[in-house]
Amino acid sequence: MFGRYRDTFHQESGDIMVETGSVDGLLTYRRRCEGQTFERILVSKTGEIVINPVEPGSLPRDITDFLLMEFPPMMIEPGATQTVYLKFPVEIGVFIESARDIEVLDIFGLGTQKYTLYGPPAGGVIALYCRSAIYPDIPPVEFYREGVMELSVQNLSLEWMEVSCAVFNSVDMKIYYGDFVATSATMRIISRTLAETDFVDAPLRPGMEKAVELNRARKIPVLNRGHLMEWGH
Template structure:
């Protein structure tokens, strides 16, 4: 079975490229000396772009899983993972759990040394939640998830969800209950293989105490560029979020 995520070449004079994700159909083909990109949602035209290229060898369109931040528009930079079953941890202990988050699908026009996002869509409805107070809280993309201590214990739906590994370190002298984690996602580049998707490296959640108050730091390591894209700039960053409104 052909993988849908990856780089797809459209040759001049060839049949149009057609890729279908559930009720979303992508069609890329020649049109009046250029190339047309069209996406149909449940049969209706949802997005359209004209791609002009003077290259004789055709064009390359990249289709990849992306962080759930762009549809219907960019309103959040973080994902609020609400655990369906809370996690109880002993004092001064460490644990690794697995969960899942929603993803979106990004379509890129790619060339030798750069790329441009031309479309983004989601196969699942978007849900949002406020973390913190109404006056100073943070709007997040909401994800409710089961948790497991093994990868095999989490069932991840292709094209809709990604697996995430969460390392939790309880550095305080109390038994704690964790029911949610806020994960910074702005800049996260998801990995994929055989159309399965996961967050690379995982997320570190550290609970400490300062001045008599619990402090929760969340750190996510992210690759700015994916190895199967053509952009030549590649570096790694660490995204951070302080959960100061409870966990």
């Protein structure tokens, strides 16, 4: 299903159907996902439809740019670095692209989304919540529902640190896809309350295709990369 399409096409997988076709003489995009439908008339001579995984947080509407990953606690000694693998929720973006512009046409996904507050009520942030087991190697995933996050955790402090969650600004997220959907991230622990997180712009495996980023299609400039966790990890 992921890829580029011109004119009419039909793709179907399980509870997902995406297609373009002629309806009353007009080129029309139609999507069905778990019983929910979406339709738009397209007026284009040269445009392409691009379908790929996108950074999560836009469903059921555009709620937040933050993703909170919770996982079983890890104790990390001073100066140590550990790479682990997590599963994160995948959303699917559909874009309409021409030589001069690209625009978001549709975003959908399988399952339901959960949101939580990270930090105090007065100054915290709403984040998409995901709980994952920790895997020493790349785990199998349900293709259109979840992806693999490679997370490198580094303890820069002089003390043993316990870490059980990581909060990311998903605007910075770099997603690649092939046999599975993947992203790579880093977490640098500074103290018991502070940590820096960021994404790495590189495929998890050679040959993976880079997905179109939502901020590019929405014309959102990324001014500051990474996120500073101020309320514990």
